[in-house]
Amino acid sequence: MTQIEGGLARARERARYSQDDVGAALGVSRAMVSYWEAGTRTPNDRQLAALARLYGVGAADLVEGRDVEPAGADLTGMLLRADGGIDPASAPGVHEFVLFLERYAELSRLTGLPIRGLRQSPFVHRARFAQKDDARRKAEEVRAHLELGMGPVPDIDAVCDMLGITVYRAPLGSDLAQAPSGAFLNHPEVGFALLVNLDMTVGRRRFTVAHEIAHALFHSGEGRWVVSYGKSPRESFADEFAGEFLMPSEGVRRFMEEAGLPPRITDAVHAIHIQRYFRTSFPTTLVRLRQMNAITSAAYAQLRDDVQPVALARSLGYPIDPEEYAQDSELWRIRRFPRAFLRMLREAVVEGIMSPPTAASFAGLSSPDLVQILGQPLTGGGEEPEELRTEFAEFEKTGVV
Helix, strand or coil: CCCCHHHHHHHHCCCCHHHHHHHHHHCCCCCHHHHHHHHCCCCHHHHHHHHHHHCCHHHHHHCCCCCEEEEEEEEEEEHHHHHHHCCCCHHHHHHHHHHHHHHHHHHHHHHHHCCCCCCCCCCCCCCCCCCCHHHHHHHHHHHHHHHHCCCCCCHHHHHHHHCCCCEEECCCCCCCCCCCCCEEEECCCCEEEEEEEEECCCCHHHHHHHHHHHHHCCHHHHHHHECCCCCCCCHHHHHHHHHHHCCCCCHHHHHHHCCCCCCCCCHHHHHHHHHHHHHHHHHHHHHHHHCCCCHHHHHHHHHHHCCCCCHHHHHCCCCCCCEEECCCHHHHHCCCCHHEEEEEHHHHHHHCEEEEEHHHHCCCHHHHCCCCCCCCCCCCCCCCCCCHHHHHHHHHHCCCC
């Protein structure tokens, strides 16, 4: 057995994962994990980076077979035991989240760049004010604080940036009866941080970010963390907040009137127009319309059961995200990180604080991923479109620059 095979097996055992856990986290079979550890097969660079991220060690530690204790084990355990414990299959994603936060804090120390993390909510909230109307009122307060008006939230991650909340995404499992949709953690160095389950639809992820914002802003005084799954008064409050935050009642009514839609929705096409305007999932849209009494219970049931919303949206000319048909966490290799972290990682390389290989290993990324972060063209990636130069020329000939 070579150093890397021995290192893979020991790192997995120290992180307390089974081969089944690792296979589920990386999207490979348990047998493939066994082959890697036995030396029959060798993980590629991307898989090696994912293994290092999962085990909480550097990729170089795995390659050289070094015994390194995984980071963030205590916080991972606390999150997994929250509210009576969650599905152990979610452990790899939770551990990945905690490890990212530890590395974010370390990167801040290395670069001297501060993390603008929120550590205390600027909003007043008392536990007794937890009714539906209270949650909707809080959503209005937050929208007013951010000056969002009554229209759709264009970029939910930008909202978190403005609030000083860090967002990270990782696979946690697609069975939401067992797996959490997300989690909130008040990290001692990073501050308020959200975890979002990548094994959900695009619209559900967006709703989850808004849901976790509610926990961060209104439940952080009750404890350092919240794991979102199951039903509880706190979860119901966050759901009500998220619905009103993403689809404010006044904004929905205004859009329906200005778009020439009827005050009561019965046509699936009208529901799709509302959904796509507010960038929510189809279930969220129907639920909000029902809450607003803008759709009857019969129409709600009929649209819920009979409509294929993605196909209908495509037929109406709306752009379709490929993940609306099937979720693929592999597409989120870089996008799972918050933008502030990527900027900080790039700064570390540009300023010579880290070499590119060290930075890739540190973040659990492959070399091509890091090249993309640095903004350098990939080998064989082709030229930038000629239209960019044409656009520059059009501006410049008018004398604006």
